[in-house]
Amino acid sequence: MQKLPDTELEIMQTIWKERKILSTSEIKEKLEESRPWNVSALQTLLNRLIDRGFLSSYKEGKNRYYEILIQEEEYLAFENRLFLRKVNANSLTKLVASLYQSHSISDTDLDELAKFIEEKTGGA
Template sequence: MKKLRKLPDAEFEIMKVVWANQPPITTSIIMEQLGKAKEWRAQTIITLLSRLVERDFIRTEKNGKERTYFPLVGKEEYLKFETGDFIQRFHENSFTSLVATLYDGDKLKDKDLDELMKWVKEKRE
C-alpha cells in the first residue's frame, strides 16, 4: 500500500459512505446515500471511485455489470493520519497549542477539558 495522502473533499465524502456501510459497496449505494444530496451524477461518483482505487484507498471487483468496492484504508487509520498532519502543519506537533487554540476560540468548554484530563489520567495508568 502507498503512503497515505490527504484526500480531496469530494473523495473524502465518498470514503465516509464506504466506511459507513458493510463491504462490498456499489456505485448505486453511494449514489443513493450521497449522490442525490450532493447533486452528483453517476459519472462523477465513478470518477471519484476510480481515483480512490488509484490512491489505494479502495479496491474494486467486477461482478457482472456492476462493480463492487472494498475499503483498503480504515476510517480510524485515515483520521489518525489527518489529525497528525494537521497538528504538525498548524501546531508544530504541539498538542498544547491545539488545545489552547480550541479553548481560546471557545470551541472547547471546561467540561471538555475535564473529560480530556480524565482520559489522560486513564492513559497514564
C-alpha cells in the same frame, strides 16, 4: 498515504459509515441523501480512490463493487498528525489551548480530555 481532496473524503466517509462492500449505485444512493451526484463524476472519483489505494473494486454481473483498503481510523490518524504538525508546530497543548480560547471546546470537553489522559497514563 496522501491527504484526500474534500469530495473524495466525502465519498470515503460515506463508505466507511456503511462498513461493508458497496456497489456504485449504493454509494450514489447514500451520497444523494445530502446532494445530487452525477454517476460519471462519481465513477471518476471512485477510480481515483482506487489509484490512491483507499479502495479496491471488482465487477460482478453489471455491478461494480468497492471494498475498503484503508480504514477510517488509519486515515484520521494520518490526517490528524499532518494537521498537528502543520498548524500547531506538533504541539497538542497549543492545539487544545487554541480550541479553548476560541470557545470551540468547553470546560466539560477539557474534563473529558483530562479523564482520558488519566486513564491512558494510569494517573501519572
